[in-house]
Amino acid sequence: MPDLYIGLMSGTSVDSIDAVLVDFGSGDTLNPQIITALGHPIDPPLREAILALCAPGPSELDRAGQLDRQIGQAFADATNTLLARAGVEAGDITAIGSHGQTVRHRPPGTVTAPFSLQLGDPNTIAALTGITTVADFRRRDMALGGHGAPLMPAFHRAAFATDRNRAVVNIGGMANITELAADGAVYGYDTGPGNVLLDYWISLHQGQPFDRDGAWAASGRVQTELLNRLMADPYFSAKPPKSTGREIFNASWLEQAGAGLELAPADVQATLAEVTAASIAEAVHQFADGGELLVCGGGARNKDLLARLRRHLPTWSIACTGSYGIDADWLEAVGFAWLARQTLRGLPGNCPSVTGAREETVLGGVYPA
The missing domain is CATH 3.30.420.40 (ATPase, nucleotide binding domain)
Incomplete structure (x- = not known):
């Protein structure tokens, strides 16, 4: 039935x-x-x-x-x-x-x-x-x-838990991780911004709602000074449980971090993509040295973000959740x-x-x- x-x-x-x-x-x-x-x-x-x-x-x-x-x-x-x-x-x-x-x-x-x-x-x-x-x-x-x-970890446990270390990362406006340990333990939290600032920046400079395939970010170069300023936000080093939203990660947050820097818009986009990938990767590293990373949400279609995750996480097998039975979208x-x-x-x-x-x-x- x-x-x-x-x-x-x-x-x-x-x-x-x-x-x-x-x-x-x-x-x-x-x-x-x-x-x-x-x-x-x-x-x-x-x-x-x-x-x-x-x-x-x-x-x-x-x-x-x-x-x-x-x-x-x-x-x-x-x-x-x-x-x-x-x-x-x-x-x-x-x-x-x-x-x-x-x-x-x-x-x-x-x-x-x-x-x-x-x-x-x-x-x-x-x-x-x-x-x-x-x-x-x-x-x-x-x-x-x-x-x-985040609310999805209980569902992720029911749908994806196995006898191997797995992590499920949803890259929506914000990004969040569910850590499914091989011993059955479940952890998770919001890692920080996902697509929200990428969408804002490309809309501001190119009038596009999102960076298709991450092509614009891929055309720029990560700016170390801006990256360090953004990653210095206390949220990233805070211990879970933690959750976040636009209340922290918004246009004002980006503008304050970039104050005094003269940067090409494409380089800012590349740096924002690196913030998303690096904050997710840091959460994965804290979980385990290797395993399976299942990606879902709008960011699963962003080739540049996935490439950055693969560079940060060479010991992890990375695929969209569609490969595990449920379409990432x-x-x-x-x-x-x-x-x-x-x-x-x-x-x-x-x-x-x-x-x-x-x-x-x-x-x-x-x-x-």
Whole structure:
């Protein structure tokens, strides 16, 4: 019997809504099969409104409240389009797992009362799709003292753990690592910026939304002074658990580090790519001397980033997660479908060794159809 779930994800880059229809099957062994997947575009005005709200500084509750509904409507549209493409009825879907759109992440150590805020009203999604929706996955973990992030390590453990050392690196707007030790231990954290500054810099100088294949970064030369200034940020040397976002790694952060330096734009892009690769590689080195590195997220398509990782990690076998059964573009969305499944089954979805929470817990709230 099919066991169908939908996973929805919009990441820090705010470039589209990833939507996947997944069949988890009826057996005890986890073997998720992607039935249909799509990248549902976010309209430019909505994207600009999200990015404006993401910018550090005071937020406006009226804007946030309206965006919550509008993003929920966009997620519902993505779901209905996905179902139409798959030829599947809403009544056949057990639940939607919706991560929502993160607009502020203030983990422990940054504010008195840590919180993480994702917009995309699950009530709206459930009402407009007729499908039970599971959402708000981060805050229960934070209520137990955790960072509420990264959320994927528990899923990575279920999908990819083996008797060999493996690491799963997601290179989205931010980059995060899951360390799956051969002895069964699981660790993980956000390593720092992934694509967020690369996207910002090429948009600023070339009007492109992203650096296709990393070609522009590959044309430049890493500038040691800028690299050293960027890598001196305390976040990189902080001990896990740790998580981050645009609140730290943003245009102002880059401008402050580059103050007084006269650099060619392509060289800055190359240096930003090196920051992403070097911070990931440092996390991998701290984990193990060798093993299998599985890469997912938008950065998995960046040939320059992958080449930099291979130079930094010569003893590691590096491949995209598609080689291990789940397409790199859709892995996170599949993960949120899995988290919804865990919630409905009353099973934990967090990984305390990653987030720092006091205990395992069921994540998310359930919004019935």
